[in-house]
Amino acid sequence: MKRLFVNAIIVPMTYEEKIYYDACLGIDGDRIIYLGVKDDVDESDYDEIVDCKDKVILPGFINTHCHAAMSILRVFLS
Numbered sequence: 001m002k003r004l005f006v007n008a009i010i011v012p013m014t015y016e017e018k019i020y021y022d023a024c025l026g027i028d029g030d031r032i033i034y035l036g037v038k039d040d041v042d043e044s045d046y047d048e049i050v051d052c053k054d055k056v057i058l059p060g061f062i063n064t065h066c067h068a069a070m071s072i073l074r075v076f077l078s
Contacts, residue, residue: 020035
């Protein structure tokens with residue numbers, strides 16, 4: 001199933017990349033197939049359109065349970 005998320009604020013994985021405002025993110029299954037502005041995408045190619053106005057799309061927080069514990073230890077050990 002192809003989904004297109006529109007009107008989103010998209011925060012990329014690394015700090016060096018720019019933050020996208022009023023952007024679109026197209027996915028097909030578990031793959032990103034489009035990232036950019038709405039004017040450059042054909043909405044008829046997608047099965048579902050999701051309006052993300054005033055919402056943020058972020059990368060997944062992988063393994064946060066370990067990193068959260070490390071943050072607590074820093075407070076006690078410093």
